[in-house]
Every structure is written in structure tokens, then in C-alpha cells.
Amino acid sequence: MFGTLRQACAALALVAFAGTASAQTTLVACTEGSPDNLNPQFSGSNTTFDYAQQIYDRLVANEIGGSKLIPALAESWENSPDGLVWTLKLRRGVKWHSNRNFTPTRDFNADDVIYTFDRMSNPDHPYHRIGGTGYGMFDYALKTRLDRIEKVDDHTVRFVLKTPIAAFLATLTVEPMSILSAEYGQKMLDAKTPDLYNQQPIGTGAFQFVAFQRDSFVRFRAFPQHWARQAGIADRTAQVDNLVFAITPDPSVRLAKLRAGECHIARYPNPADLPAIKADPNLVTLEVSGADYGFLSVNQSRKPFDDIRVRQALEHAINYDALIEAVYRGTGTRATALVPPALWGHNPDLKPRPYDPARAKALLAEAGLANGFETTLWALPVTRGYMPNGRRAAEMIQADLAAVGIKANITSFEWGEYLRRARAGEHEIAMTGYIYDFPDPSQIILSGWTCAAAESGANRARWCNREFSDLIEQANATSDQAKRTELYIRAQQIAYDDAATFLIANSVSFTPLRKEVQGYRVHVFGGQPFVGVSLRR
């Protein structure tokens, strides 16, 4: 009976997969979730960015795997001496995708750029409220500082800012700044079906949208007229005929699918599975240092953390290396600087303070706390690349602090409540972290660590150092990257000397893929591109 069952199952499986054998190449990536909106302008989620990265182009792109800015729909750009006007020259001959409701009659031009940004900034724009509310990333990065956008000619646009934004070009690389088709918008308005605009996306990207079934899959097809293909740029061109995102929320199941050959790439594996992945002869694992960091947000508006000697004592008391080894298990490296090593502007000279409980005790005694003190330590309630196991890390920190006389009571909250309380500054020591969306140091350092951010509550450590803040503001007022790098390096030194940041680790992210996958490069910022990826037959 068992043999019969085995034969029946095998036959069934064969029939089920018979259709996969075709002349076309299909790359299947097991992804973790559904895009929350097919129009990336409304989204701040990396899952949506992954999807949007395939369909849309932006004016400026970010080199895959690095933080260098490279031309995309804008071929070149220049900034005025006062930093307020950016003039972008647009690429010619860029084709739009088509679908059953829309066949483009013209190539991409300045009208599309105006349409894209006007839709997000102008509440009277006919599409402003269609398909969603809140252009989170645009509002956060540009809205209040963008004065207007002008069309100089069909292939030149001018962005006029109210104040200089050094990270302006970098903000244009994020998926919510994807360029949309003005002609498609008008066509859908004329047909009185504006909702279709978001449901059946049209872009200029290397892949065109085929279908999306929420929580099941997103399907794409290579776009033969993509500008990079026409220009012969192989590593920015689709190298497979079809791309499928097989939505698989459970990381163990993603890995099972990878091992069973049902997908070629499985994103975000469990750290615990890494040894098994590395031991599998059919798999290859790529690793890259993440643009993020986990840290202890030590509330410096509260006593005794306003005393630098107490902060230094905490730094010496915690055995970070042991914590990283036990908690990250190879998926994290010790962080020392506010700009991660994956990003330009990182200060490589900052060395971690040594684990030295005796020195910690001496510093506490110097601060008048020879008998230690009692505090609360919030354990991160979610799993993140920058902190894989908050509870375990908290327990290790608690033990280290107890050894120098500090009694830390571990507590935690449900994630939403945790965020709310931390933003309100209710914590003493809270585990937290930041993830960069675009390749510019200012994104986190400006909005998360300055005195202005401490006043608004966005700076959860409530640390305010005027000299540091001035340097960060200066760096934000110039577009000269060399000068900015110098300013950021000095600012990071100040934060380090002030023992203000309590950085734990930068994540190391792993992507397992099957051996037949060629040309895959792990992207650090925003959505993962699948251009240049092919399958060895």
C-alpha cells in the first residue's frame, strides 16, 4: 500500500511540475510579504520597495550593493552655488510599459516628472487622494523643503528648494520617488477609471507588471524596450524572461522551498538556519553588511544618565563582544560609529571601548554612585536584523550591569506600545535601532541625533550636543561630498567621546540562493533589483 501511495504521489508531483519545463526562463524569489500598495508613493515598506524596484525607474539610482549614486532617468545634474536649485537633464528615448488599457504614444519626458511630484505635493491634483493617503517618504524627505518643480524643456527639469538639502539626490533614489506616467494618468481620468492607475501599474523599469495576487505572488515579465537594454548595459537589464515573487511569510518555509527547488532565492533567512544553509551543496550564501545599527537608547534627559561618567561606566560594563557572539551568531558586527560602514561618511577610526568592569566601577564611584543604582531596561519585542533576540540580549546586559552594581529590571511592551513609549521618552534604557532607506548619512543622523530632534522627541536618547548638531547642520547645507564626509567624521568622534550612542551592532544580512543563479548582488538600500540576474541552465 505504501508503494502504491508513493507512486501516486510521485506521479501527481510530476504532473504538477510538468508545466515548469518551458523554453522561457523564470526566476522565482521567495519573498516575505505582499506589497502594501502597488503605487510605491504611498509606501514606506521595504517589501513594497522590492516590488516597485522592478517596475519603475527613478531619476537617480543607487549602485547595486553600494552607496554610490548613478544616473537613471536623469542622465546628469547640477546644483546651483547656493544649493537651492537642482537642474536635471533627462534621458531620451525611454519607453513606457503598456497593458490592455493603455498603449503609450510618447516616450518619458519632463511632464512625467512634474506629474509624479505634483501628485504627491499638490492636494488639488486629481490623483492626490486616489489609491491611498499619506505620501510618507515624500512628506518626510522633501515636502516642506521643496518650493516648486519647473519644466525647462521636454528633457530638463528644475527642482527649486526652500533650504539646501544635501541628501537631495539620494532621496530621489528611494522607491516612493518612482517616476509615473502622466499620459497613463490622463488616459485613466478620461476613461473615468482612475483607480486602475494604481491597480495596473505602468512604469519604465526593466520588468513590467503582469499580475498580483495578494499573499500569493507578484508576476513580472522582462521589458524588451527597457532603456538599459537598448543602451547595452547588461547589469541593469533583465536577464530572465519572467520574474515571480512567491510570497512566503515564514522564513523556515522559504528555506524549505529553496531547498526543494521551488524558488531560486529566499530572502531573510533565520539566523539559526545559517549553518544548515552553508552546509547545503546546492546553495550559495551571499552576505553584506547592512546600513543599520542596533543600539541602547539611554535617555540622557534623566538622571544619572546625564552624567558622562555614568555613560562611560555603562559602556565599559557591557561585554558587547560576548553579546554579539551569543545573540547575533554571525549576523552582526560590532558597531562604533553613527554612520554604518556600508555608507560613505563612516568614521573607521573609532574603536570600541574595552569591556572593563573594574573601570566601570571606578567611574561609577567617581560619579558618586559607588553603590550602583536601579534602572529599567526595555527588551526589543520584535526580531530585527540589527537585534535578532532582544530578550536574550537584555538578559546578558542585565547580568553585566549587575556585576558592577547596577540593577537593571527588564521590561518590554507590545511593539506598537513600545514605539509609542520610547518616542514619548518614558524609557531609561531602551533597545532600539535605525535602518537607512537611502544612501546618505543625513537620513538618520540629522533626524535622529541632533538637538532639534531631541526637542521634538525624534531623538530617543534625548542627547543634545550643540557642537555635534552644528556640524550635522553644516553637512546638510552643502552638496560637496568630500566636505560632508569630513564633517560627519568629526561629528561621529564627538558622539563617541560623549559616550552618547551605546551602539551594539551593524547587521550582516544573508541571502541564500541556488547555485544556478548568476549575477545576483545584494542591495543595501531600498528594494532589491533583479536586473543582471540570470539562471545557468
Place this chain on the structure above:
Amino acid sequence: MIRWLLGRAAVLLPTAVAVTIVAFMLLHLVPGDPVEIAAGERVLDPAEHARLLRELGLDRPLWEQYLDFMGRLAVGDFGASVRTKERVAAEFMVRFPATIELGLFALGFAVLVGVPAGMIAALRRGRTTDHAIMTAALTGYSMPVFWWGLLLILFFSVSLGWTPVSGRIGVAYYVEPVTGFLLIDSWLSGEPGAFASTLSHLILPAIALGTISLAVIARMTRSSMLEVLNEDYVRTARAKGLPFRRVVTVHALRNALIPVVTVIGLQLGHLLSGAILTETIFSWPGIGKWLVEAIQRRDYPQIQGGIVIIAALMMAVNLLVDLCYGLLNPQIRHGRR
């Protein structure tokens, strides 16, 4: 009869209102809000936070939000998801067939395996077969679904390669939804291999989901069968010289199945709740997974709408059952029992 039916329906009205209050109030008691959760670690300016809450209407007093919710509910509007902006009712209807399809298959598996297993255990009472079946049933009953599901995947899909790991259909196929029941749609599509692919994708999730029900059904069949086998009419039938097989299948089993059928009905509710975990493990796009994600993201309209629709469906089913009882047994509708 009509008066009785109206009476039953009238009882449902306060129940429905209670469901809306519970769904609404409990949800808002849970800390956090959709804006906070969506921002996550990102720096969220307090003014921007307040503006987005205002835009979603979440800055108003709770009672005002509830009345607004009820007002829209009265005209059949369940609102739109905060995250996707799609209508909640439409999203529900897209996912519901997937859950029903999986639930029916799981139930089919539980009945087809559970009833014969229970019968065999009863007929071999006290012997090794009985002990083996009952031990297996107890193990199945105690098994956490998420662990059992992963075990099935690792054994049947990864090690043996017999079944697909997860999803509803192989990536090589794209079937346009017609009924939402993929098994039917893939059959209608006429695409070679699509139906077999859909069927093969149902096997493991149906086993994972149906195992607990199978255990319950097997145990109930066994005890019911044992009871019936000791009845006088069974003894009489055997004394008359009827073949043992005929006594069991015709006389005993039919009567033994009466309580089993009741249990099978009860299992439908369990299958819906169990589907939440099964759908997550097997990447099954049903309502369980949809609701869990909505709770994680504090997508109030989606959770409220989903709960109210499910509650309404359950109430409608209960009303239908009551109606059937009433039709079958006049004593019930005349209030004598």
C-alpha cells in the same frame, strides 16, 4: 413557524450589536496605532504623527468613531483597509474561498481517515491495533499545527520531493480567478497541469489542518461504535446469523455515526480557527492570515470588518441550523423542548 423564526432572528440582533462593540472596543484597547506601527523604527515627527492620525479619523473620540463605523455598516460599507486602501468586503471575498477550500479538504481528510480508523479501533478493542490507533490519535490531537506543518514540509516536500512546499498553485501557472475556488478555476482554465498542481498544493495543508479533527473524529467514532456494538439489536442481528461485516456496516455504523456527525459539524469552527496557523505556514492566502496581519498592523477597518463578516456568517449558519431543527422537529418550534 414564521413567528418562531422571527423570534430567533430577533435574538440575533443584540448578538450582532454586541459583536460590533466587542470587535471595536477591544481593538482600540490594544496599544499602538497604524501610523506608529507603519513608521516602525523610522524617525516619526510627533506633528506628522498627529496629522496622519487626523487624516485617518483616529483622533476623534472613540464613541464618535464607533457611531461612524455603525453608520457605514448599516449601509453595508465595511470601510477600506488602512494599509492597502482596498474595500474590506472585497478583500474578504477574495480570500474567503481559499479558506473554505482548505477547510473542506481538511474536513474530508479528517472524515475519510478518522471514521475508518475509529471503527477499526473499536472492532479490535484492547488489541495492538486499537492501542496504536488511539496513541496516534492522541499524538495528532496534541500536535501544535505550526510544528506538524513544518515537519510535513521537511519530510514530504524537501526530503522526498513528493509534494510542493507551499502556496496554492505552481509558479508556472497563472489562473485568472473566476469563482475564487482555485480547484474549480484551474479546472475551468483548461491549462494542462494547472488542476493537478492545485490539487497537489492542497495535500499538505489539508493534512496539517485536518489532523486534530481527524483525531477527535477517530476517538468519537471508536467510543460511539463500542457503545452501539453492545446494544441489544446488534446482538440480535448477530444471533440471527447475519454476517459480521453486514452487522457492522449496516446496523452498527449507521447508528454510531449520529454523534460523530454532530462532532464533524463542530469541527468546522475549529478548522476556521486552526486555519490561521496553517495558512501562515503554507503561505495560503486565506482570511486567517489576512486577519493576523491586520492585527499586527493595527489595520482597524480590516480587523473590524473581518470579524463582523465572520460573525455574521456564523450567525446565519446557526439560524439555518435552527431552522432545520425546527422543520424536522415540531416540538422545537412549538417551544416544548
